[in-house]
Amino acid sequence: MNKIVLLFLVFSIVWAVPQKVQAALLDGMFDGIEESLAESLEKKGEKLTTGNFYTDDKPNAHGPIGMMGEHTHEPGEVMFSYRFTHMFMEGTRYGTNNVSDAGVVMPRRPAPSGYIVVPESMRMLMHMFGFMYGWNETVTLTAMVPYLTTSMNHRTRMGGTFTTRSKGIGDIRFGSLWRLWAVEAPSIGAHRFHLNVAISVPTGDIEPTDRTPLGPNSRLPYPMHLGSGTFDLYPGMTYGGEMGRASWGLQAIGTLRIGRNSNGFSKGNAYTVNALGACEVIKNLLSGSVRLSWNHWNAYDGLDPNIRQRHPRNNMRLVQTAFPELLSGQRLDVLFGVNVLFPDFLGLENRLAMEGGMPIYQYLDGQLETDSIVTFGWQALY
Ligand SMILES: [Cu+2]
Numbered sequence: 001m002n003k004i005v006l007l008f009l010v011f012s013i014v015w016a017v018p019q020k021v022q023a024a025l026l027d028g029m030f031d032g033i034e035e036s037l038a039e040s041l042e043k044k045g046e047k048l049t050t051g052n053f054y055t056d057d058k059p060n061a062h063g064p065i066g067m068m069g070e071h072t073h074e075p076g077e078v079m080f081s082y083r084f085t086h087m088f089m090e091g092t093r094y095g096t097n098n099v100s101d102a103g104v105v106m107p108r109r110p111a112p113s114g115y116i117v118v119p120e121s122m123r124m125l126m127h128m129f130g131f132m133y134g135w136n137e138t139v140t141l142t143a144m145v146p147y148l149t150t151s152m153n154h155r156t157r158m159g160g161t162f163t164t165r166s167k168g169i170g171d172i173r174f175g176s177l178w179r180l181w182a183v184e185a186p187s188i189g190a191h192r193f194h195l196n197v198a199i200s201v202p203t204g205d206i207e208p209t210d211r212t213p214l215g216p217n218s219r220l221p222y223p224m225h226l227g228s229g230t231f232d233l234y235p236g237m238t239y240g241g242e243m244g245r246a247s248w249g250l251q252a253i254g255t256l257r258i259g260r261n262s263n264g265f266s267k268g269n270a271y272t273v274n275a276l277g278a279c280e281v282i283k284n285l286l287s288g289s290v291r292l293s294w295n296h297w298n299a300y301d302g303l304d305p306n307i308r309q310r311h312p313r314n315n316m317r318l319v320q321t322a323f324p325e326l327l328s329g330q331r332l333d334v335l336f337g338v339n340v341l342f343p344d345f346l347g348l349e350n351r352l353a354m355e356g357g358m359p360i361y362q363y364l365d366g367q368l369e370t371d372s373i374v375t376f377g378w379q380a381l382y
Helices: 002-016 031-043 101-105
Strands: 078-095 097-099 117-134 139-156 161-169 172-185 189-201 209-212 215-219 231-243 246-258 270-282 286-297 329-341 349-381
Touching (some): 031 172, 078 101, 101 139, 117 349, 172 231, 286 349
Antiparallel strands (some): 078 097, 117 139, 139 172, 172 189, 209 215, 231 246, 246 270, 270 286, 286 329
């Protein structure tokens, strides 16, 4: 019951509260800055434009496809998108060091060693269906539905191997983007700011099961879960700049868990900071991008008592992924992307994009390290 009330509240804030405001939220807040800017531009014979969030016919008018909520829409615009993401993890990392599989299962003390099983690699595939709608001059509404497929390969101390799998719908996310402020002129380029507000609903499975050496229906450890089990808030802020063929951007988004889930734990809070630069390589057709993505996530609070940590007979520690206090980390990814904008077809603007990269810095507490992330995407605008 509480969850229904909470859900209603959040929907009101994220989706319903947006009134018919016909301007960027902070219009008029920076009159002083705008006036002095306009004055100095006038001396160069230029005119300052405020409140324009629209970029015409540019492949880099949208950010790299691996990013979310980096662009807003004009009133009445509808966009559907499909993304396919492949993430590959291999090898265990303690701090910034790699530890061999043999090192993880070595029966010596203290940690990092002494597990019965070591995960060798993990693959995560995600299909993400997205929807965006420009409600008015200020607010763009968003919705995202992910479908996940994961698999993890393990090796036991005795040398045996086994694979566990989980798949299903993830946590559905509803959000809104609020235009704050925008200025532009030929010599200073365009500078746009918007607010990101989103909430996810715990639709993803936090009790996936599969066959393991413990039995045919063992509850799988935390990295195989398809959702967080909690309602999560994603507050953030995005800045986008543009001048000639170049564009750039900065975005910070937090992940805040509300309470604990039905199994008595919560994933850690997290935040992401993205910095990107892009260039229109072929006019109105193709752009390239480079993005740095900093990710920081805290360890879990609490644990699921039905996820076995120790062997029922000899009480030895089973596997690192069953210890949620070790699931924190930091990662800096570098990603290269391409956006292609197709000419209008049947009134639809179609875009194809790809982005891929790898971490250049990674700090983990004895967990599988990420090796590569690749995203393909299609966006159709009406
Ligand atoms: Cu869009």
